[in-house]
Amino acid sequence: MEKYSTIIIGSGLSGLVAAHEITKAGKKVLVLDQETEENLGGQAHWSFGGLFFVNSPQQRTMRIKDSYELASQDWNGTAAFDRPEDFWPRQWAQEYVRFAANGKYKYVSELGMKFFPVVGWAERGDGSASGHGNSVPRFHITWGTGTGVVAPFVKKAYQAQQQGLLTFKFRHRVTKLLSENGRIYGVEGDILASDNKPRGQKTNRVVIGTFSFQAQQIIIASGGIGANLDLVKKNWPNRLGPPPQHMVCGVPDYVDGKMIGVAEENGAHVINKDRMWHYTEGLKNWNPIWTNHGIRILPGPSSIWLDAKGNRFPAPFFPGFDTLGTLKHIQDSGFDYSWFILTQKIIKKEFALSGSEQNPDLTNKDYRLILGRLFGSKATGPVEAFKLHGDDFIVAHDLENLVRQMNTKVGSTLLDYQQVKSQIEDRDRQLDNKFSKDAQVNYIQHTRKYLGDKLARTAKPHKILDPQNGPLIAVRLNILTRKTLGGIETNLNAQVLDAEGKVIQGLFAVGEAAGFGGGGMHGYRTLEGTFLGGCIFTGMKAGQYIAKQ
Numbered sequence: 079m080e081k082y083s084t085i086i087i088g089s090g091l092s093g094l095v096a097a098h099e100i101t102k103a104g105k106k107v108l109v110l111d112q113e114t115e116e117n118l119g120g121q122a123h124w125s126f127g128g129l130f131f132v133n134s135p136q137q138r139t140m141r142i143k144d145s146y147e148l149a150s151q152d153w154n155g156t157a158a159f160d161r162p163e164d165f166w167p168r169q170w171a172q173e174y175v176r177f178a179a180n181g182k183y184k185y186v187s188e189l190g191m192k193f194f195p196v197v198g199w200a201e202r203g204d205g206s207a208s209g210h211g212n213s214v215p216r217f218h219i220t221w222g223t224g225t226g227v228v229a230p231f232v233k234k235a236y237q238a239q240q241q242g243l244l245t246f247k248f249r250h251r252v253t254k255l256l257s258e259n260g261r262i263y264g265v266e267g268d269i270l271a272s273d274n275k276p277r278g279q280k281t282n283r284v285v286i287g288t289f290s291f292q293a294q295q296i297i298i299a300s301g302g303i304g305a306n307l308d309l310v311k312k313n314w315p316n317r318l319g320p321p322p323q324h325m326v327c328g329v330p331d332y333v334d335g336k337m338i339g340v341a342e343e344n345g346a347h348v349i350n351k352d353r354m355w356h357y358t359e360g361l362k363n364w365n366p367i368w369t370n371h372g373i374r375i376l377p378g379p380s381s382i383w384l385d386a387k388g389n390r391f392p393a394p395f396f397p398g399f400d401t402l403g404t405l406k407h408i409q410d411s412g413f414d415y416s417w418f419i420l421t422q423k424i425i426k427k428e429f430a431l432s433g434s435e436q437n438p439d440l441t442n443k444d445y446r447l448i449l450g451r452l453f454g455s456k457a458t459g460p461v462e463a464f465k466l467h468g469d470d471f472i473v474a475h476d477l478e479n480l481v482r483q484m485n486t487k488v489g490s491t492l493l494d495y496q497q498v499k500s501q502i503e504d505r506d507r508q509l510d511n512k513f514s515k516d517a518q519v520n521y522i523q524h525t526r527k528y529l530g531d532k533l534a535r536t537a538k539p540h541k542i543l544d545p546q547n548g549p550l551i552a553v554r555l556n557i558l559t560r561k562t563l564g565g566i567e568t569n570l571n572a573q574v575l576d577a578e579g580k581v582i583q584g585l586f587a588v589g590e591a592a593g594f595g596g597g598g599m600h601g602y603r604t605l606e607g608t609f610l611g612g613c614i615f616t617g618m619k620a621g622q623y624i625a626k627q
Contacts, residue, residue, distance in 0.1 A: 090120025
């Protein structure tokens with residue numbers, strides 16, 4: 079049986095960060111992954127690349143006043159920790175916010191990451207100062223999007239490989255942890271047949287052999303359950319209504335959650351299984367890469383949001399405000415989809431699509447395309463492609479035709495043209511004055527006081543039904559699976575704990591498998607931009623602790 083100092087299960091972002099910290103201390107690491115080398119970097123590669131910083135240079139340039147105290151207030155109001163098992167998640171949350179305010183920007187910048195100068199304002203919240211949401215913009219888009227976040231750590235991994243400090247073994251699927259006298263000392267699993275499919279596509283699971291390796295430390299960095307719809311539905315919480323019958327998938331097939339189950343079989347305490355993060359603005363990808371591939375709209379605040387029956391969402395359920403609040407509202411409607419109605423002026427200014435491949439301007443650092451995004455007459459190329467080819471998009475020059483096509487799309491007569499028309503006309507009349515009683519209209523006018531929104535994310539207020547603002551666009555929105563907020567319980571060294579709170583010697587967990595810290599540092603909700611950051615932080619903490627042993 080081959081022996082190593084440290085074995086890392088998973089070659090995604092958190093595993094690569096841990097490998098970086100351990101190998102730069104001169105210690106040897108083995109990285110195992112069930113996927114091919116083509117998938118190095120995991121699902122982080124596909125992300126929009128948003129990172130949560132507090133009091134960053136970009137915030138200060140845009141005159142955004144942020145602080146550790148304000149960010150902690152927002153985090154705790156959002157997380158709403160209320161369980162005994164939230165002890166370690168609370169500790170991780172506190173340390174992570176401190177890291178985001180002091181050290182995180184320097185850490186990633188020294189690795190070569192750079193950021194788009196306009197700071198985004200995600201998860202604007204439930205409308206209360208003490209509750210859910212970001213009080214100020216904190217969403218920093220990495221130049222290169224998700225590929226730009228992963229690239230420095232991939233580079234460091236290959237450098238360590240050349241130095242003889244890191245060994246990759248792809249197509250190695252861990253199925254068992256080996257233990258003796260309460261200590262984890264090794265792994266066993268299946269060797270899978272090679273596969274030459276492009277990144278993200280589903281690969282084969284043909285077993286051609288087995289393996290067994292030993293190490294002093296084992297780090298689980300295998301990700302969450304987002305592509306395992308059976309597990310998602312099994313763990314679905316009643317507080318969010320019934321589980322959707324139909325969902326699209328925001329992560330590749332390999333995000334199956336199986337390694338979390340393997341850890342649990344070996345005594346790891348898995349907590350907060352019912353806490354999860356799924357989006358309400360999902361689209362069926364017209365050009366899919368993985369199974370049931372879904373893409374999320376990152377919306378600005380102006381679209382009219384209707385449930386399946388044509389009822390306008392109440393405050394604070396506006397686009398980009400309260401993800402899980404809108405999810406519950408949708409599920410309580412008895413249907414698992416909803417609608418945006420908007421104009422061409424809104425889509426060109428406010429629609430972005432999550433994913434590195436959906437943002438070639440930012441991913442490829444193409445300044446010409448970026449100027450087109452900000453000042454062009456059309457939406458970005460990928461958004462316009464979805465408008466043209468996407469199954470969820472409808473375009474029409476009048477509302478009656480639009481509503482008729484919306485009903486045809488879902489095979490029903492749920493939407494009443496007169497009802498939809500009346501609601502939009504009522505909204506449009508609120509624009510006859512500079513003041514209004516419509517909460518969404520008021521917020522649109524308010525948010526444009528922030529230069530970042532005025533430049534890049536919020537269309538100038540206008541009447542939806544005025545033909546000069548058209549054509550009209552309807553978008554059917556699906557529930558899109560994404561993140562596991564709960565996970566394997568760990569202390570602040572990322573050491574795995576058992577059900578009695580005792581350390582399982584030799585076993586660590588990082589990234590989404592650990593709920594991004596401690597088994598769920600986000601609590602019930604997230605402020606966004608915190609998933610990649612959680613992978614970096616947990617991988618860093620585990621790696622630094624092991625490097626000192």
